[in-house]
């Protein structure tokens with residue numbers, strides 16, 4: 001396994017993994033990933049197998065805005081490199097590689113980088129079923145998100161303060 005930052009050459013592979021991991025109304029599409037990878041590739045972490053195939057990844061931009069909203073997914077230009085909060089827009093592991101600690105590895109590294117960069121913390125939204133999963137990393141549930149309603153799902157905002 002190799003952990004590295006993302007880059008624009010990962011575009012198609014990442015969009016494909018996202019489409020496998022999320023239903024279409026919740027998944028970020030190719031053009032959305034293109035804008036993100038052009039604007040903040042350094043805020044993508046990918047985990048590859050020995051053949052270089054990506055099996056898991058995490059991404060999100062940085063901002064001074066403390067709460068996550070759906071427009072952030074679309075608008076890569078809102079990224080502010082010296083912002084306070086590391087947002088997490090997606091954490092995906094290909095189904096056949098799940099339950100082996102890959103997402104955990106990525107999350108721990110993503111948080112460690114955010115902390116070393118002097119951020120105040122990290123923010124994400126998730127479905128109710130994953131609240132316990134994120135609590136393990138020190139995220140605190142702030143209740144149903146007002147800013148994110150994508151896919152008609154009830155999203156919970158969670159924050160890990162450093």
Ligand SMILES: CC(C)(COP(=O)(O)OP(=O)(O)OC[C@H]1O[C@@H](n2cnc3c(N)ncnc32)[C@H](O)[C@@H]1OP(=O)(O)O)[C@@H](O)C(=O)NCCC(=O)NCCS
Pocket residue numbers: 021022056090091092093094097098099100101102103104105125126127129130132133
């Ligand atoms: C959620 C997801 C990223 C987890 O990936 P993963 O690589 O299987 O996670 P890990 O193996 O690192 O899991 C770490 C721990 O969390 C647990 N865990 C993993 N998925 C879980 C889930 N869906 N619900 C509850 N606990 C879970 C694992 O059992 C593991 O605990 P263990 O070490 O005691 O066995 C993956 O299931 C996925 O891509 N899901 C679809 C996309 C998605 O919903 N992403 C989250 C967006 S909010």
